[in-house]
Amino acid sequence: MGPELTVPPIFSPIPPAIHPRHAAIDAQTSAWAETIGIGTDELRARLVRHDIGTFSAMILPEGRDEVVSLLSDFVLWLFGVDDGYCEESDLGHRPGELIAVLHRLLRIAQNPETPLLAHDPLAVGLRDLRARVSRYGTHGQTARWVDALREYFFSVVWEADHRRAGTVPDLNDYTLMRLYDGATTVVLPLLEMAHGYELQPHERDSPATRAAAEMASFIITWDNDLLSHHKESRGPGYWLNVIRVLEHHHGLGPGQALATAVAQRDRVMCRYLRLNDSLMATASPQLRRYLTSLAHFIRGAQDWGISSLRYTTPHDPAQLPSSFSDTPTDDRDVPLDIPVVAWWWGLPLAEGAPAVPLLEAAPA
Structure with a gap:
């Protein structure tokens, strides 16, 4: 059992928002999980209590109902993979076997008609999700979704190898792994x-937009590590978290590791805000909409993280904040000592870019 830590209010300058149909979306996702038969009865019963529809509604507060519902079902499916395959089964300790299963799932995402895993509920669920992604997205968006699923699968196998060996990656490797195993890119x-809408490649694939998306992933996953530490450290098996990484490789005590992780995410949040302002100054309406959605994703993950039973664990209450801070603990505009993300600070910012409200309404 890990140490008892009190997570302080985290810096969040992004205002909260939620889709008006969040309760109905949550109920629909619970029904979908039962119909598909995701996971064991125990795992499924646990997942449907985690307000995953509410999380999706916070990410897409102004989104089309059908896609908000799709995202909600998809997030529950991802937890079915992460909890059921990776963390709570023998597969999670056998990376060779795990990658074979995940590769079959990837083939189903690429070609749903492929006769693989016909009776596996996760495969059945993935076929349904893939059909809906194709219905609401373009061919290009569907292809990017499949590519991001590959990134996610690749990273959870890397994590499974550490779980098999009982090793803890260093901070640089952990950061690289965490950018993808949190399944943020697949969203x-x-x-x-x-x-x-569909972002044009010259905007979506520009270094600045890619950096904004990576920073959002970093903030979301670091926040998740802070808020899930209690749950994970009290579990019976192997667990991996930035606090554990900092303790193991940097010789920090639990409180020092917590403070260091908070400072890291605060510094990235401040850089993200500066880059967001710079991008907004010249962005197309579509890019402005995308940047607004990234901000909703960050704040939605925070609001859900401090309120969901997944992390509050009422049977063994986690010491989580009930509010957020207006002030970062570290606002220095200098790179973190993490080589794989240091490039974020090398991007030029627009000179004299006017400050744009972070969640200014953007055309759809």
């Missing part, structure tokens, strides 16, 4: 689908 195409 990004749905941000576009939810508002009925």
Whole structure:
């Protein structure tokens, strides 16, 4: 059992928002999980209590109902993979076997008619999700969604190898792994689908937009590590978290590791805000909409993280904040000592870019 830590209010300058149909979406996702038969009865019963529809509604507060519901079902499916395959089964300790199963799932995402895993509920669920992604997205968005699923699968196998060996990656490797095993990148195409547009490649694939998306992933996953530490450290098996990484490789005590992780995410949040302002100054309406959705994703993950039973664990209450801070603990505009993300600070910012409200209404 890990140490008892009190997570302080985290810096969040992004205002909250939620889709008006969040309760109905949550109920629909619970029904979908039962119909598909995701996971064991125990796992499924646990997942449907986690307000995953509410999380989706916070990410896409103004999105099309059908895509908000799709995202909700998809997030529950991802937890079915992460909890059921990776963390709570023997597969999670056998990376060779795990990658074989995940590769079959990837083939189903690429070609749903492929006769593989016909009676596996996760495969059945993935076929349904893939059909809906194709219905609401373009061919390009569907392809990017499949590519991001590959990134996610690749990273959870890397994590499984550490779980098998009982090793803890260093901070640089952990950061690289965490940018993808948190499944944030696989959500990004749905941000576009939810508002009925497609970013042009020169905007979506520009270094600055890519950096904004990576920073959002970093903030979301670091926040998740802070808020899930209690749950994970009290579990019976192997667990991996930035606090554990900092303790193991940097010789920090639990409180020092917590403070260091908070400072890291605060510094990235401040850089993200500066880059967001710079991008907004010259962005197309579609890019403005995308950046707005990224901000909703960050704040939605925070609001859900401090309130969901997944992390509050009432049977063994986690010491989580009930509010947020207006002040970062570290606002220095200098790179973190993490080589794989240091490039974020090398991007030029627009000179004299006017400050744009972070969640200014953007055309769909």
